[in-house]
Amino acid sequence: YMVDKGNHKHFMEKEIYEQPEVISRALGHYVDLIENRIDLEAVSIDFAKVQSLAISACGTAYLAGLIGKYWFERYARLPVEADVASEFRYRDIPLSPQSAALFISQSGETADTLASLRYCKDEGLQIGAVVNVRESTIARESDAVFPIMAGPEIGVASTKAFTCQLAVLAALAIGAGRARGTVSRQEEERLVRHLTEMPRIMSSVLNSIQPKMESLARELSKCRDVLYLGRGTSYPLAMEGALKLKEISYIHAEGYAAGELKHGPIALIDENMPVIVIAPHDRFFEKTVSNMQEVAARGGRIIFITDEKGAAASKLETMSTIVLPVVDEIIAPMIFSLPIQLLAYHTAVFMGTDVDQPRNLAKSVTVE
Numbered sequence: 001y002m003v004d005k006g007n008h009k010h011f012m013e014k015e016i017y018e019q020p021e022v023i024s025r026a027l028g029h030y031v032d033l034i035e036n037r038i039d040l041e042a043v044s045i046d047f048a049k050v051q052s053l054a055i056s057a058c059g060t061a062y063l064a065g066l067i068g069k070y071w072f073e074r075y076a077r078l079p080v081e082a083d084v085a086s087e088f089r090y091r092d093i094p095l096s097p098q099s100a101a102l103f104i105s106q107s108g109e110t111a112d113t114l115a116s117l118r119y120c121k122d123e124g125l126q127i128g129a130v131v132n133v134r135e136s137t138i139a140r141e142s143d144a145v146f147p148i149m150a151g152p153e154i155g156v157a158s159t160k161a162f163t164c165q166l167a168v169l170a171a172l173a174i175g176a177g178r179a180r181g182t183v184s185r186q187e188e189e190r191l192v193r194h195l196t197e198m199p200r201i202m203s204s205v206l207n208s209i210q211p212k213m214e215s216l217a218r219e220l221s222k223c224r225d226v227l228y229l230g231r232g233t234s235y236p237l238a239m240e241g242a243l244k245l246k247e248i249s250y251i252h253a254e255g256y257a258a259g260e261l262k263h264g265p266i267a268l269i270d271e272n273m274p275v276i277v278i279a280p281h282d283r284f285f286e287k288t289v290s291n292m293q294e295v296a297a298r299g300g301r302i303i304f305i306t307d308e309k310g311a312a313a314s315k316l317e318t319m320s321t322i323v324l325p326v327v328d329e330i331i332a333p334m335i336f337s338l339p340i341q342l343l344a345y346h347t348a349v350f351m352g353t354d355v356d357q358p359r360n361l362a363k364s365v366t367v368e
């Protein structure tokens with residue numbers, strides 16, 4: 001299988017721009033487009049009967065899992081335990097055989113994730129794997145395999161695998177909700193419509209924000225530290241934004257729950273540290289804006305990633321505001337991933353780092 005960069009300077013850039021296409025393919029695997037429903041018929045996990053769900057993964061896959069946790073809890077009313085695999089495997093978690101476990105891994109070979117899987121298998125749980133590589137060890141050892149169909153991902157910093165993982169987790173959470181009676185047929189139809197609209201929205205966002213992200217990246221490349229804030233599913237996304245930036249630009253970055261700002265990171269705020277606030281106009285918006293006010297009051301420079309409604313509602317002065325279209329909550333994490341990926345990418349390009357193969361990192365970590 002030959003993979004090349006096409007017209008792109010780096011694999012990472014190519015993989016960012018491939019997202020509308022690969023997500024649409026991934027969704028095609030889970031969505032019945034005629035009936036507007038999630039098709040989980042062939043799935044061997046009985047979501048209607050499980051009492052809880054354990055999610056374990058590493059790195060970016062873990063952050064996708066954290067967003068998945070919010071969805072399974074909200075849509076399927078299923079209690080979720082989520083942890084990084086290196087902790088999960090050693091925590092002595094009391095697990096019941098009435099639970100299911102989901103392992104998320106692009107490569108399907110990550111040592112800690114595989115060890116967590118085997119641990120859960122020994123405890124008698126039903127095992128599901130959300131993987132990109134279907135022939136991988138993690139896929140082989142699972143009862144149910146949920147392919148993300150992102151195609152080969154070469155850039156060490158994960159982009160399209162992340163959003164495909166999210167798309168699949170969203171579909172699974174809705175499907176689980178249907179099976180459990182917590183998502184009505186009508187609600188399922190509504191959510192599925194949003195999911196299937198997503199690739200088109202992603203394309204238009206990718207086509208419009210690039211110049212702005214590039215000029216912002218020029219500013220960011222001069223900074224030593226960056227703080228990312230978000231609430232709800234934007235909180236794991238804040239962590240993913242920070243991870244992406246540090247991985248490839250080597251700028252120190254942290255992702256924090258917006259509500260935790262006053263419990264620590266607020267002490268760091270000054271005119272030198274940009275604060276990237278991820279806030280679609282959702283049910284948490286007002287809360288996040290009040291955290292943003294706390295940043296502004298201390299002279300912090302705000303990069304505000306919001307939507308049209310959010311931009312209209314906030315009167316705060318920012319260093320930059322990135323305005324995305326208003327989208328449903330179920331697809332917001334995928335749409336808001338795009339500026340975050342582009343910002344990290346262009347910052348790394350300005351810094352002159354090896355974007356596709358950043359120092360000290362490996363694409364797949366097969367040792368503990």
Ligand code: G6P
Pocket residue numbers: 058059060061104105106107108109110113156157158361362363364365
């Ligand atoms: C490495 C990669 C990350 C990836 C993580 C988990 O750290 O550099 O991009 O998120 O491993 O990999 P997996 O293949 O299990 O998703």
